[in-house]
Amino acid sequence: MLSQTVEYALRAATYLATVPKQSRTVDQIAEVTHVPVAYLSKVLQQLVREEIVISRRGTGGGFMLARPPEKLRVLEIVQAVDPIERITTCPLGLAAHGKRLCPLHRRLDNALAEMERAFAASTLAEILAEPTKSVPLCNFPAAATCR
Amino acid sequence: MLSQTVEYALRAATYLATVPKQSRTVDQIAEVTHVPVAYLSKVLQQLVREEIVISRRGTGGGFMLARPPEKLRVLEIVQAVDPIERITTCPLGLAAHGKRLCPLHRRLDNALAEMERAFAASTLAEILAEPTKSVPLCNFPAAATCR
DNA sequence: GCATAACCGGATATTGACATCCGATTGAGG
DNA sequence: CCTCAATCGGATGTCAATATCCGGTTATGC
Known part of the structure; x- marks a missing residue:
């Protein structure tokens, strides 16, 4: 449903958000995020x-x-590596009809729109600011406690 | 985002819903839905x-x-051919920590939950009942007008 | 019970996502 | 200006999703 690439991109971005205005090498990011280093580079x-x-x-x-983490929305990262393709025309490969979707595809597109909305709703800063008490699993920079 | 297989399954089911309690051959379904016949069979x-x-x-x-179209939800068809995999544990491949998700994966899973909800919200009957005036594109059984 | 219609299941391409490798390029520091 | 650190870009490998093909099986109707 969500591609590996999106997952990797979000992990990397989230990690970088914990050290804003600082740079990290591919190897450092790969280690913290547990992403294959060569692919992460891509x-x-x-x-x-x-x-x-x-x-x-x-x-x-x-x-x-x-940009600062407050200005980076999850959606932007998703769209950068594996864009959500909204359904804008009937997928049945038919040429001569307008932009209107049939009820089925209207619903599918609505579901995609929901996804977009959900991803647009958070910034990286919000994700890091979350209280997340009680064993902050998978959480940066507590990555050491994560293994 | 949504697999071809899901798209095909939904087209087929939607078409069958227009002729409930009747059966159609693979070839008939393939023609109406514009799905490759051999794959549709699978x-x-x-x-x-x-x-x-x-x-x-x-x-x-x-x-x-x-079942009658009123009793068939879009979600069931999706789950049958390409299940939405909810995130139930941290995907970082870490063994020794509970079921709690970090803020990032909590949000991703929420987005997946939204999808599920959206797909669970409609039955095939509702899709067919929709007024959909003004050139019912891609709509069955008006498939002939669709090409 | 034979011919025909239709699905079933396994074997086999094909394609794109995921992943790796390595030489080329760029920048920093002495 | 030389060396080392690091990204960049292209070539290549692997695997699952998509798609096709065909012989086997089951059901119908005469």
Whole structure:
């Protein structure tokens, strides 16, 4: 339902949000987020192209959020790596009819719209600010307690 | 986001709902729904196993809804062919911690829950009953007007 | 009981998502 | 300007989703 790539991108972004304005190398991010390092590198490149993240090469380089966590919504990260494709025309491969969807596809598209809304509703900052008492599992920077 | 298989299963089920208690052959269903016939056959077999649809072999056989359209929810068809996998434990591959999700995965799972809710909200009967005036595109049995 | 209609199940492409590898490029620091 | 650290980009490998094919099985009707 949600692609691995989205999951990886969100983990990376969430981690970077815990150290805003600082950069981390692919290897560092991979270790904390448990994402295969080579693939994570590709995912981060996508985030760079979409200007979610900024990269710097060379010594002391790495990846850094392009904006403060308050200004980064989960939806933006999803759309950057694996966009939610809304249904805008009848998928039956029919040419000559307008933009109106049949009741079935209207409902499917509504469900997709719900997803978008849900993802647009949170920023990375909100995710990190959440109290999340009682064993903050999978939570950064408490990653050490997570294994 | 939604798999082809789900799309195909829903088209087939929606079509069968327009002729409840009657059976249609794979070829008939494939023609109306514009789904590749060989693959549709596999999808229908899945629906048979999940008791969404009943099959009969031999002359006059085919596929038929197992229940009246009022009793068939979109969600059931989705779950039959490509189940929505809710996030029940931290996906970071960590063994020794409970069932509690971190804020990030809590939100992702909430989005999945929204999808489930959206799909559970409609029955096939409701989809067919919708007024859908003004060129009922992609709509059965007006399939002829659809091409 | 034979011919025909239709689904069933297994074997086999094909395609895109996921993943790896490595040489090229860029930047920092002495 | 040389070395080292790090990303970048292209080539390649793997696997599950999609899709096809066909022989086997079951049911109908004569």
